[in-house]
Amino acid sequence: MLTLESLSLTQGDFTLTADLSVEAGARVAIVGPSGGGKTTFLSLIGGFLQPDRGCILWQGRDISRLSPGDRPISMLFQDNNLFPHLTAAQNVGLGLKPSLKLSPEEQDRVDDALTRVGLAGLGGRKPAQLSGGQQGRVALARVLLRAKPLVLLDEPFAALGPALKVEMLDLVKELVESSGATLLMITHDPRDAERIAQQTILVNDGAVSAPVDTATLLRDPPDALRDYLG
């Protein structure tokens, strides 16, 4: 279980507060108006921002002092998820060893991961030689290899077309289902939330509310969400 205990962070005149927990293995969407604090919230969990107060517990262990790479977390950002000067296989290989000194057995695991996401044989290409969807798949192959129990997505597929985005989200769902990982994903499309997340967290004006059932929330949205959904 992921628990955020009276977490708060103030940046200028913006304050984010969160006090909630998420069941292990859950798939949770994070929705809310832009500027409301969705990315800040995810960055706090990922370790890219330090809270002023409160702590973050994973399975009862306080992880809020750990550096981002030491947390049990894989995170994908809106963009820049791949190093442009490394090949697809090397980008995936970083998930096993940042030094990229891989044994033959580890090379095989990289190839398997690439095959799992439908990129068999493309490991030698650099990101610029891959389509947007393929780049997303490379990043997901790395998430797969890192096998961290928590997966955070900050709309990494927002720039893709609607059909491609659905395809990628289905792949994400398949990957976390088979590994049993907990998924937290930001989205601005309620249909995405309905499609793969049983639960949804609403973030509005710095206030992070506890996860509720997605279908229920969308059937009877609170005012803030209603304004946002239009």
Added chain:
Amino acid sequence: MAGRDQSLTVSGVLAASLILILTFGTLAAVGWRAEGAGQLGPADFAAIRFTLWQSFLSATISTILAVPVARALARRRFPGRGLVITLLGAPFILPVIVAIFGLLAIFGRTGVLSEISRAFGGEALNIYGLHGVVLAHVFFNIPLATRLILQGWLAIPAERFRLAASLGFRGRDIARQLEWPMLREVLPGAWLVIFLICLTSFAVALTLGGGPRATTVELAIYQAFRFDFDLGKAALLALIQFGIGGTAALFALRIALPQTAGGGFDRTVERWDARGRLSRWTDVLAIGLAMIFLLSPLTAVFAEGLRGIPDLGAPVFRAAVASVLVALASTALALLLSLSLAHLIVAMGHRRGGPLLEALGYLSIAASPLVVGTGLFILIFPFVSPDYLALPVTALVNATMSLPFVLRSLVPALREVESRYGTLSESLGLGGWRRFRIVTLPRLRRPLGFAAGLTAALSMGDLGVIALFAGPEQATLPLQLYRLMGAYRMEEAAAAALLLLALSVALFWIFDRGGRADADA
């Protein structure tokens, strides 16, 4: 460009011709004189070897030492960081001879380190020779190298460091995957710039070198000219110097020189891997040592200079006035030349002539001031005594020497003005001089002010052509300072150094400020 006044084109062509004459014309004059000149002796070959060797050492040591300093500045945020970075830009406007005075006060025979050494029963340091020349070059170029490398560091997108942190990269992994690839791209360019600068070194070799084992080609030109009155030998050496500089400049164009101007230093990258105590201390050490090395000579200039003020004599003040006048004339000339040239470059766009013309503007990097000076001397000598023209020629050559820097800041700015406001101006019927006065000049205020400040300071501190031409009664402030040091009148020299430093900084400041004052965005 319809509606463009022909006079702008004409002035551009005139400027280009003048630059051609000053670089290739003087070279031709030199070549003409060198024909049938004496053979190169062993001393001349030694000078060539020494020039290349000291440049190689200076460039290598400067870039290597700059890496940890740049890394520390890239990943640490601390009070005074902005000041440190401003200081790193200062050697550009620091007169060479002032810096040498400061270095002597620390590393010289009667300097601070020698005193300490003697107090412990050791010997005094000897700063003269190869190591002294390299020391001075490293002093001047560590800041430049640091800025160039720092730019490379800050050009790595912050997102990559974030991604690296999320993947649990340690310092070693970041070095391998992110920093080393960047350094491989940046270091050769930085190394080459410094190598080029050191190739044309004259004032440093004049004061700290000399003798058969530490003479640069530039210094050999000066000696052939001044002491042996051997014009043929001077001319031959000038050709060799042009060859060395030109070859290096060709390589430089291929490696693509890093930009020297430009800001964007006020940001640091967030580094989640560098929170450890060890990396923190290495950074503190890198910045601290660099600051001590760079600031202690300047502190010495201040301390001794203030004490020496009562000793200042009339010749120093006369020289100071001459220097300021030369600097102002040189600045006016440089702006006139570069504005004319920049207009022509931008008007010609990317057609074949444009880039060629721009390359012409940068040519004076290869042409050393002493080569141009020697050529001018040969051209002038039959008509007037060069003594009369010492100061005007110095102003002219100094203006030519600063052209590369001025063009580098003006051409991109002018291009932007043309692309943003060109069509608007055309539609309003603004053309020619009127457009220049109403649109171009006000938009260029900032780069113009900066360029003017740079030119004035460079000219103020120059000790090159003037040494070649000046008669015994004539001097600019740097030359006067050099003479005082040669006569061991160190108190007066200290005060003159302080005065020179103050004037250079003041000129730069006034022009640069003038460019910024109510310059609306």
